[in-house]
Amino acid sequence: MNDLDLLTAITVFVLSVLVGIEVISKVPATLHTPLMSGSNSVHGIVVVGAMLIAAESHTWLGYVLAFVAMVFGAMNVVGGYVVTDRMLEMFKARPAAEKKTSGTQEKAEV
Amino acid sequence: MDTVSNAVHYVFLGAAACFVIGLHLMNHPRTARRGNTLSAFAMAVAIGATVWLVADEGTISGTGWLVLGTGGLVGAALGLWAAREVRMTAMPQLVSLFNAVGGGAAALIAVNDLLQADDAAALGARVSVPGALDIVIGAVTFSGSLIAAGKLQGIVSGAPVVFPGARLLNVLLPASFVAGTVWLVLAPDSRTALYGLTAVALLFGVTMVLPIGGADMPVVIALLNAFTGSAVAMAGFVLDETALIIAGMLVSASGGILTKLMADAMNRSIANVVIGGFGTGDGAPAATGAGGAAQVRPVSADDVAIQLAYASKVVFVPGYGLAAAQAQHELGDLAKLLTAHGIDVSYAVHPVAGRMPGHMNVLLAEANVPYTQLKEMDEANPQFPQADVALVVGANDVTNPIARRPGNAISGMPILDVDKAKSVVVIKRSMGHGYAGIDNELYTDPKTGMFFTDAKKGLSELKAAVAEFVG
Numbered sequence: 001m002n003d004l005d006l007l008t009a010i011t012v013f014v015l016s017v018l019v020g021i022e023v024i025s026k027v028p029a030t031l032h033t034p035l036m037s038g039s040n041s042v043h044g045i046v047v048v049g050a051m052l053i054a055a056e057s058h059t060w061l062g063y064v065l066a067f068v069a070m071v072f073g074a075m076n077v078v079g080g081y082v083v084t085d086r087m088l089e090m091f092k093a094r095p096a097a098e099k100k101t102s103g104t105q106e107k108a109e110v
Numbered sequence: 111m112d113t114v115s116n117a118v119h120y121v122f123l124g125a126a127a128c129f130v131i132g133l134h135l136m137n138h139p140r141t142a143r144r145g146n147t148l149s150a151f152a153m154a155v156a157i158g159a160t161v162w163l164v165a166d167e168g169t170i171s172g173t174g175w176l177v178l179g180t181g182g183l184v185g186a187a188l189g190l191w192a193a194r195e196v197r198m199t200a201m202p203q204l205v206s207l208f209n210a211v212g213g214g215a216a217a218l219i220a221v222n223d224l225l226q227a228d229d230a231a232a233l234g235a236r237v238s239v240p241g242a243l244d245i246v247i248g249a250v251t252f253s254g255s256l257i258a259a260g261k262l263q264g265i266v267s268g269a270p271v272v273f274p275g276a277r278l279l280n281v282l283l284p285a286s287f288v289a290g291t292v293w294l295v296l297a298p299d300s301r302t303a304l305y306g307l308t309a310v311a312l313l314f315g316v317t318m319v320l321p322i323g324g325a326d327m328p329v330v331i332a333l334l335n336a337f338t339g340s341a342v343a344m345a346g347f348v349l350d351e352t353a354l355i356i357a358g359m360l361v362s363a364s365g366g367i368l369t370k371l372m373a374d375a376m377n378r379s380i381a382n383v384v385i386g387g388f389g390t391g392d393g394a395p396a397a398t399g400a401g402g403a404a405q406v407r408p409v410s411a412d413d414v415a416i417q418l419a420y421a422s423k424v425v426f427v428p429g430y431g432l433a434a435a436q437a438q439h440e441l442g443d444l445a446k447l448l449t450a451h452g453i454d455v456s457y458a459v460h461p462v463a464g465r466m467p468g469h470m471n472v473l474l475a476e477a478n479v480p481y482t483q484l485k486e487m488d489e490a491n492p493q494f495p496q497a498d499v500a501l502v503v504g505a506n507d508v509t510n511p512i513a514r515r516p517g518n519a520i521s522g523m524p525i526l527d528v529d530k531a532k533s534v535v536v537i538k539r540s541m542g543h544g545y546a547g548i549d550n551e552l553y554t555d556p557k558t559g560m561f562f563t564d565a566k567k568g569l570s571e572l573k574a575a576v577a578e579f580v581g
Contacts, residue, residue: 070181
């Protein structure tokens with residue numbers, strides 16, 4: 001692990017919030033659910049922390065905690081990305097299909 | 111810092127940049143999926159780099175590798191299974207569950223870190239402050255999200271659960287966890303403080319979410335999402351990992367913004383939601399269209415207006431088509447006109463999340479639809495038989511009676527009993543299919559009139575026509 005001083009860490013913290021607000025406030029309401037699910041998978045980075053504690057654990061209690069943290073973190077990462085992808089896939093397919101149908105319908109009606 | 115550690119931190123930096131770009135790509139449906147893929151790729155690389163770092167540092171024991179490997183595999187398998195198997199209707203629960211495990215993992219990291227400390231001096235405020243915060247936020251998120259998921263799943267009552275003494279408990283608990291946090295910060299090596307604080311925080315998560323009603327769940331989930339992000343960022347402080355701080359705060363910002371947006375759109379303050387105690391209606395319907403050769407009965411705006419104007423009870427069924435056409439304001443205006451004329455109007459909102467759990471409520475709330483007119487499916491269904499007209503706007507699969515029969519794509523899916531209304535009008539642009547891609551029997555029902563038009567245009571026409579009838 002690196003020797004991060006507190007001031008740097010706080011700087012990173014504050015800048016991340018600002019970047020987050022900037023980036024996310026541009027996401028349209030229609031994408032809010034995938035956004036939430038997608039950002040959910042980003043916090044799955046916690047699995048990296050779980051791996052680091054697994055590396056430092058040398059007691060049975062430490063191992064148990066690290067194991068549970070690993071399960072949680074890995075579940076968060078894998079599940080989060082897969083489900084977001086599933087959602088976005090459906091989301092992408094819909095409007096195209098609908099346009100096509102309504103297009104033909106309009107022609108037929110005329 | 112040795113070379114490997116340096117290299118890994120550059121990888122982390124790159125990953126953090128990809129997370130930002132990935133989230134940025136979410137601002138358009140066309141690029142969103144690419145963004146998610148980029149983010150997932152960055153995550154995979156970061157995890158790979160961590161394995162390298164762990165191996166390089168060499169402090170890990172054989173058991174440690176076993177824990178890391180099996181834990182990772184078990185978690186990944188569970189996550190994959192849940193993500194693949196989850197029905198889109200259960201999306202909010204899953205998001206909530208992932209919030210829970212994320213927050214839980216973050217809290218465990220801090221617990222582990224503090225447990226390894228032999229004396230307070232070795233830790234200092236640099237670790238004890240974020241450590242204590244991590245435990246508090248992480249544990250509250252963990253238990254709170256589980257309760258939220260349980261409510262959405264129907265395991266825990268979706269209605270606000272208020273038990274005697276709850277309010278008192280909700281004052282005592284925060285007070286004791288503030289005290290516990292201070293204690294742990296001052297004495298990070300105290301096991302009593304550590305376990306006590308963890309227990310109190312877990313309990314607080316439960317008592318915080320229990321009294322919140324189903325309709326407020328989207329707000330709660332967004333809020334818990336923000337909490338999880340903060341917990342992960344705190345874990346980043348504890349472990350000295352900038353990647354965790356950046357990723358955590360990105361999520362926290364996103365959760366925070368969504369919380370605010372949802373609360374605003376529902377005309378509720380976040381505090382109001384968290385204090386809880388009311389709200390039951392929730393959900394969002396899906397889809398447009400039916401098709402096929404069966405006979406349908408097309409109707410005009412005037413036909414529909416007459417029916418509406420002489421009805422005493424009208425139930426609106428808003429769906430994907432309404433959301434897609436952004437016609438919620440027109441629907442709200444039509445409802446206001448009818449209400450002013452003494453007609454009982456309600457909205458039957460299906461809990462299906464075609465793409466946006468809770469989105470429909472927000473859309474209707476944005477159009478100033480009174481909260482009380484929004485009916486959850488269980489509440490709305492008994493009302494259909496008394497309804498003179500059920501006006502379906504762009505909802506398809508959620509109104510398809512075929513779901514009651516086995517052997518088709520939507521079998522067993524709970525639906526709105528629109529077909530039980532005395533008469534039904536469906537506003538649709540075409541006979542296109544819904545998500546399930548099957549014909550909707552409702553459309554060929556003799557009592558159903560099909561009003562083929564764009565939802566927005568159609569509702570405006572209806573409003574004008576009704577206004578003429580009711581003067």
